[in-house]
Amino acid sequence: MKNRITHIGILVLILLACVACGDFLEERSQNMAYVENVSDLDELLIGEAYLSGGLTMDSIDADLISNWASILSVSSVNRVYFPYIHILDDDSEEYVSGGYMGTTEKNYLRMKGERLHTWQADPFYDSEMLEIKDLNWSDYYKRIAALNSIIFQVGELRGGEDDKDLCNRVEGEAYFLRAQCYFWLANLYARPYCKATADTDPCIPLKTSEVVEDRYFARDPMADVYGQMVEDLQHAITSLRGIPQTTKYRTNQAAAFALLSRVYLYMEEYEQAIACADSVLKKDYKLLDLNDYKRGNSAVYVNSPETIFTHGPNIMAIIHAPAIRYTAAIYRTSTFTSSSDLMECFDATDLRRTAFFIQRASPAEGYRCVKTRFDIDEVSDIMAIRLPEVYLNKAEAQALAGMDDQARITIQELRAKRFRAADLNPVTESGEALVNFIRDERRRELCYEGHRWFDLRRYAVNSVYPFTKSIEHVSLEVVNNTQITVRGKYVLKPYPEDIAAYMLPIPSSAIDFNNGMLVNEVRNNREIINE
Template sequence: MRKFYIYICCVILFGCTSCNDFLEEYSQDLTYARTAADLDEILVGEGYMPVPNQRELVSLQGAYYFPWLHLMTDDVLEHVNSGNLQREGLNAFYTWAPYPYTNEEGEMVKDNTWERLYKHISVVNVVLKKSEEIHDFPEQIERIQGECYFLRAVYYYYLVNFYAKPYAKATADTDLGVTVKTTEYIEDVYFTRNTVAEVYKQILEDLESAKKLLRGKEKKTVYRADYHAVQAFLSRIYLYMEEYDNVIAAADSVLAANYSLLDYNTLSLSTDKWGMIQPTSTTYKDSPEIIFSQGGNAINGLMQGNMYQISTDLLELFGEDANDLRQKFCIWETMYYGMLYVPCKLARPEDGMVSSECLIRLPEVLLNKAEALALIGKDVEARAVIERLREKRIVTENYIPVNYSGDELVNFIRDERRRELCFEGHRWFDLRRYAVNSHCPFQIEVLHDKYEINANWEAEYQGTYRLKRYDENSASYVLPIPQHVIEFNRGEIKDNDPRPEVEVFYNK
């Protein structure tokens, strides 16, 4: 079989100066593939998000994928008790800066999220093309192809939700999305942006292809895509698109599978040798709830020491029901770094690493279905679905069934989603889609207090940053297209509306 070169990057999208420069820069990454096993190795090594070393610091350009996704939401606040350096590279996201890709010195840096995601897309495009020529193990080839289609859909989901407006039926056909590239070869052309509707159309086509190819294939591990991961992700995509009957159908496919909810009534906490309470993992590799995970768990590095903590607003939401066991098992009150509250869903990596940015769990599928049912007025069915989750999260002897209906039920399910899925990469995207929902829109302001350590090593208040409601400042809910990509494409890739400096006020 002739040698086949697998190009690891897509030159034009990354902003390299020419195809020749690209080939020279990445010649060491060219890979030969002759068998299904070769393709599988490439897919695992370059197609999936890697898991960083746990000693890796969480930073703007570190090994973790988009840790800043958590920092733009109303679920976090700063925790400042020593120097400023750890937070400085992420401050621009925490304060919704006009151009957040700046380092600790305030200098503009490349956006590695754009580059990484398009690199993965380039890899799966090449693997898909090459798979047409390899026939040694047809079943394995189909599985590889199915995983490729799933991964490409996932990466375009992140790209379009980072760099474009949220999907809105009324405007998706004209709102600019991101560049869609599904071919494996390098094109010496300047790219433009597809519309949001076109990106979502590609996502759905890829997921449908993945579904057909992965049906009946054996599940290898939670770190590899399978049929149920595809259906679960479809339920999420259809929810964003307000196609509620399709949400329900995709969710039902997963709910009929061999997954189950972890009953928090059966869990217990332990203490260390000093008598301090130690957290128990509730979200881990071998949990019966885990459907799919890729990438690292950045939240454990973000929410500690001199970085960030759970916001008062989220703590109060948990506190609305004293019988909610998630307060006990998903939040850790620690004094190691001064009193603060941090998430502890994955208490220890050795319990089984799962991601805090790219994770699919059974509770999300239930929440997707419940929200869809409530939004089409099927309140009785929606309550029955949400009860399935809450019965495993609330103290059994004190459980009170849900009795909301209409918009109150929708809002309750959304609050339940925030409690259950916090620090799993959903909240920022949810705030965006709620704002443009045609059935039950919901918008909020987000307030972030800012502190700096002064010369006396005291936390000095720098003001409160206000992210206004989406209808007042939609630009700040969309990341700018990386400047080097715009410059290289000579303006063919148009930027988003400029993000304004958000308001800063002083109330402390």
């Protein structure tokens, strides 16, 4: 074996390698970390690859974080990853709550995510034009660098390691997590995957080597990035075969099959998406029957029979915070709530309305999401993989492949656990109507779990049944300290008319470091429309 170092030394070397990526692929440290055994790599997965939780609460009177810059820019352990995913789409609208303080026209604390919520040209600034540093980009490439090193080191140590299962598990988890990192980066910072143009569409930089490369990075083709996701998940499936999952906070083979079914669905590889979904459905998971749900409990929780894997934070209590308390006074503050467009999608007999949402103080104030109550065992609102998604992936793939009868059976298996038997209507749609029905079911089931924004993007470029829509986000104001009124609205046009607004800009620090090789599409400023 190569020169051995102490366990602490291992951690230091990996940490230095990861910190050096702070400005995106800025790998100035050692080409690789020399490790003593695979158990060291197992610990590094926890510290450098899995996402930590935190910032979760579910109390109407909780003291909540008001400054989005603070939850986006905090470092390492307290980082909130991609909170803006919940405010970009049509499931979200602005919400104002609290007491009356001050005399200004808009006398509540200005929403720190306002420019993200209104799809502005420079979204990473708050309403007072103070920069919100998007550290998620550099952090994810730091994690990818660590995973590249771990994957390489497992290969180096495998021949002399007695615990073959440990080698397989560490390798499989690393491949899974790298694929998940690339999935999120690709779907936030690049166009949606379009099958007809994937070979030429620019995506994000792809880096899989553990060595330092003396070059600048540009956007790699979409087909290459998604091809790497597929390859990584196939590796994960092979490596994790027969490896027991000791905690749902560590991934497993079922999670790899589930994520691969999602990736194949995005790629319009429908037969493969169905096959991967079936591989999950054969395993020991089952749908939670909401007929047995008791009000006040979590509908989504770690030990649920339909939770396959989760890591990372859940911040919906902050996104849907009803108020922010400062000392003895409660200031008006702008947060977010469930849009009327979303709530109108639910039938009155749909058990998810009761399980997933709670009505605010009055019917006019709408509903906030309480799918998970954040008691002890936390489920992420962006990184969790649940069995219902697998059913939805399969049903949509079947419908898009023209397998209408099978798709109706698949989607009805899910719906049977979401309605009382007397309220469960048969699914009679076919063709495009069936696809749209399944997409609506996906919206209802997976709301506020990081899917809707990505789904709207991919629907727009689907080659079988494309779907686009305009999204309107209303802006509120307080008048004379007594009335909340509509100031106007911001409109996101359908994808073909507003392409650049459907992706986030790569941070300027990454563009500068790579000598301009990375290029963002031009985003336009968006003016408020007064009615």
